[in-house]
Amino acid sequence: MINLISLWAIPAILFIILTLGLVKKIPIYEEFTEGAKDGFKVAVNIIPYLVAIIVGVSMLRASGVIDSLGHLLAPLLEKFMIPVETLPVMIVRSLSGAATLGLFSDIAHHFGPDSYAAKLTAVIVGSSETTFYVLAVYFGSVGIKKVRYAMLTGIIADFIGIVAAIMVCSYFFHPSIG
Amino acid sequence: MNYIFYFLIVISIIAGAVNGKLPDVVNSILTGAELSVKVAFSLIGIMAFWLGMMRIAEKAGLINIIAKCIKPITKWLFKDIPQDSHALGNVALSFSANALGLANAATPIGLKVMEELQQENKNKESASDAMCMFLGMCTAGFQLVPATVIAILVGAGAKNPTEIIAPTMIVTSIAFISAIIVAKIFSKIWKKQEVIND
Structure with missing residues (x-):
């Protein structure tokens, strides 16, 4: 059922937009190309912001600081029945989408897709967004320099999401470590 | 930043x-x-x-129709945006795209929303309350179908990959609602602070 909705969502949206446009006698081809012109402009405009955030995050990942943090927090994690290997995902989740998916498929293959670690990671990845990327790109595209409380809101919501994921997963899947 | x-x-x-x-x-x-x-x-x-x-x-006129349908919610969420603005219809579209896991469509629509919110923004260099609310909602990443995640689980040979859908929905809703509440609270705190600083 859910797969069916995913499959038909885009075709249905396109059908509705184009049919409604034609019924209302809108020159849909001309309007489409007119709107599409902005695609290049927007994509090029966000390059500086992408470079800043992606280079920064790549450097952070290469430096090994995330692994060090994992070692540091390991005792605390065990107390809450959180598999240690999920910590890098929690840290990287807000920073980089590609890195998160990489870590997640690594966990799914290494510990098995039916392991508690894989399920917890799946829920964390599926329920959140790459906060810093979205902030940098969305604000960058319109030239906002002062983000005010947007970043703090994103970070707090991410944190609440992770805590909720840990609680909900331990209820659904019964962790068994140690 | x-x-x-x-x-x-x-x-x-x-x-x-x-x-x-x-x-x-x-x-x-x-x-x-x-x-x-x-x-x-x-x-x-x-x-x-x-x-x-x-x-x-x-x-x-499709965007206007959507904007009218969700007016009761957006009136509360985006107080400083005129309720007949295109931006609000696009906000709804952007979240529909997100909720359905259509990441490819969500980013272009989201950027369009930002452009329209910027037109209503008084200080072009500083984020408006509406922008902070929109970004907060975006970064919470409300998603009904975590398609990519399920694809990876299937690829790794999971026995029952769809069992993560229910917990994901619960968690994503909690994060989404928290983002809205946090943004609302901060908008009040920041307003007071900025009045003092001026």
Whole structure:
């Protein structure tokens, strides 16, 4: 059922937009190309912001600081029945989408897709967004320099999401470590 | 943003030096820069496509219809935006795209929303309350079908990959609602602070 909705969502949206446009006698081809012109402009405009955030995050990942943090927090994690290997995902989740998916498929293959670690990671990845990327790109595209409380809101919501994921997963899947 | 940028790079350099990974850190500058341009260029085509479709939807009045349907909610969420603005219809579209897991469509629509919110913004360099609310909602990433996640689980040979859907929905709803509440609370605190600072 859910797969069916995913499959038909885009075709249905396109059908509705184009049919409604034609019924209302809108020159849909001309309007489409007119709107599409902005695609290049927007994509090029966000390059500086992408470079800043992606280079920064790549450097952070290469430096090994995330692994060090994992070692540091390991005792605390065990107390809450959180598999240690999920910590890098929690840290990287807000920073980089590609890195998160990489870590997640690594966990799914290494510990098995039916392991508690894989399920917890799946829920964390599926329920959140790459906060810093979205902030940098969305604000960058319109030239906002002062983000005010947007970043703090994103970070707090991410944190609440992770805590909720840990609680909900331990209820659904019964962790068994140690 | 200034501090985040500074700390991202300085911490990487210090940690890289401590861990003996300084060459990796330096190399990652090149790969990161390359990747950013790749990401931007891979966006151009799909961006153009959805921006074109959105323009038809706008001209056909579809965005206005959606905006009217969700007016009761947006009136509360985006107080400082005129309720007949195109932006609000696009906000609804952007979240529908997100909820359905259509990431390719969500970014172009989201950027269009930002452009429209910027037109209503009084101080062009500072984020408006509406922008902070929209971004908060976006970064919470409300998603009904975590399609990519399920695909990876299936690829790894999971017995029952769809069992993560229910917990994901619960968690994503909690995060989404928290983002809205937090943004609302902060908008009050920040307003007071800014009055004092002025």
